[in-house]
Amino acid sequence: MRKVVIIFFCLLACISLHAQEVQDVTFKRVGNTIEICYRLQHLPPRQYTWIEIYYSLDDGKNWQGPLKRIAGDVGRVEYGGKKRVEWDVFSELEKINGILAFEVRASVEEKEERGENILLYSLSETAPLGLMFARVCRWGWFVRLKTDVRSCRGSDYECNRSGIINRDLRETYYRVEDEERKSRFGVSGGIVYRLSHSFYFFVGGGYGQRRVQWRASLYKYVDDSKMRDLWLQCEPDSFSGVELDGGGIFRYRRLCLSAGMSGINGKFWELSGGLGIIF
Template sequence: MKKQRFFLLGVLLLLCGLCHAQDVKVTAFQRMDRDLMARTQERLDLNDDPCAIVRISVADVKEYTFEGNIIGDVIYKTGEAIVYMTQGSRNITIKSDKFGSLRYEFTQKLEKQVVYKMTLKFIESDANRLRTLLTPVVGVGSDLSYGLMIGVVKKTGWYLKAKYDFKSLSTDTECDKGGNSPDGEAFWFTGEKKSSRLAITTGMMLRLAKPFYLYGGAGWGYRKLAWETADKLWAECNDLSYSGVEVDLGCVLRAKSVAFTAGIQSNSFKYWEATVGIGIMF
C-alpha cells in the first residue's frame, strides 16, 4: 500500500510541470493605400518586378521569423517587421518559439508597390480559460452517500468535495466482525444493520488535455457500521468501521459545459468506494 501511495504522489508531482503555450492570432490585415513605402523604398523580385510590403505589428517582434515569397532580409524595427514579398503572394508563415508556426492566408493577393498592415496578438486559447466546476456526486460502496464537488482550474487548480449519507448513528456497545463484545461475550443479532458515512476531501486539479482533467487529494471522514442485537441494542462493529484520513483520485471529462466525474476514494485505505457525478463546468 505504501508503494501505491508514493506512486500516486509521484504522478501528481510530475503532472504539475505540464504547461500549455499561448496562441497567436492575426487580429487585423488591411491594405494601406496612403503608405508609399513600397514605392519610395522599392525592392525588386527575381523578375525585376516591384514587391509588395507587409508591415507586421507585434510585441517582441525580433523573436519571430517569416517564410514565404520573401525578397531580401526582413527589416526589424521597434514593434514591427517589414517584409518584402513578390506580387501575387497568397500566404505567409510566421514562426516563434512561444507558439510554434502559423500559416496565414491573405484575404487578397498581394499587389506590387502596395503596402499591407498585419497585426498579431497573443491570445489565451479556449483551453487556457479559468473554469469553475460544480457537480453533485454520489459515493457508491457498501453504502451510498451524496454530496457536492466544486473546483476552479486553469492549467492547475483546486477542488473541494463533501459527501454524507444523511444518517445519524448512535450505538450502545461495540463488537468485532465475529459478533463478540470487547470482553469476549458473543452477541446474537437480529440481522438489522445501520451505517453512517461522511467524507470531506480537498486537493489539486490538473488539466491533462483540453477536455480532460485529473484530480487528487486528501481529507478526513468516517464510515460506521452497527448491528442490532437480540436485546435491541446497537453494537458498532469496530472491524468494519473506519475513521481517519480520506484519499481521493479521479478524473473529469468536460463536454462543452457538461462535466462528468469519476473516481475512487478510500478511508484509511480500508474502506473503498467509487465516486461519480454529472454537473456543469463553465
C-alpha cells in the same frame, strides 16, 4: 454560370510553428465554392492558433492572400482536430486558370489565463449525495462533501463478525437481528491539474467516516426474557480518519463527467462518479 478551370489539384504545404502542426490538407470544388479541409494537431489548452489561408495559381511559386471571402475554421481556432473552410471563390477572383494550390499558415498565440469553475454532483455506493466544487486555470483547487444523510448514534458495544469484543455479559445472552444502520460522511480538498482542454486530474485528502451498526436483543438466561435492544458497531466495516480522494474529470463543452476513487485510512475503498457543469 461561371466555370472553374482547375488544371491540377495538389496538397498544400504545411507550416509547423511552436509544435503546432497542420496536416492532411485537401480541397475540392463544391458548386461555386471550394472546400478546404485540414487537420490541426498538438494544441495545448493554454494556447490557440490563428489560421490564415493563402492561394497560388502557379503551383506554389507565388502566394497571394490571405483569403477574405471564407467561412469556417479560420482566424482564431481553439481546438485541434479536423477542420473545414469554404471559399466563395468568385467573390474574390473572376476565374481560376492555372495550377491551384493552397497554403494554411498557422501561428500560435498564448491564451489569457482565465479561471473556470466546476460544479459536480457526485455519488458513490455508500454516499449517494455529494457536491464537488473546483476552481481551475492550469492548476487549481477543489473541495468535496459527501454523505448519505443517515446518522449512526452511539453504540452499546463493539463487535467483529464473531461477536462482541471484550465485554462480560454474565447471566445474559444476545441475538443479532436482521437490522442494521449505516452512515457515511466525508470532506476533502486538494489540487486540480488541467492535462488538456478536455481532461482534468485531481487528488487530495481530508476526513472521512463510515459506520456500520447491527441491532441485537439482550436476554436473561434464567427465563429467556428480553431485557433490551443493543446496537453493536461492526469494527471490520467501520472506519474513521484520513480520507484520500482522487480521479479525473472529462469535459465536453460546458458539461463534465468525473470518475475516481476514495478511501479511509487506506483500508476502505470505493469508486465514485459525478455529473456537472463548467462555468
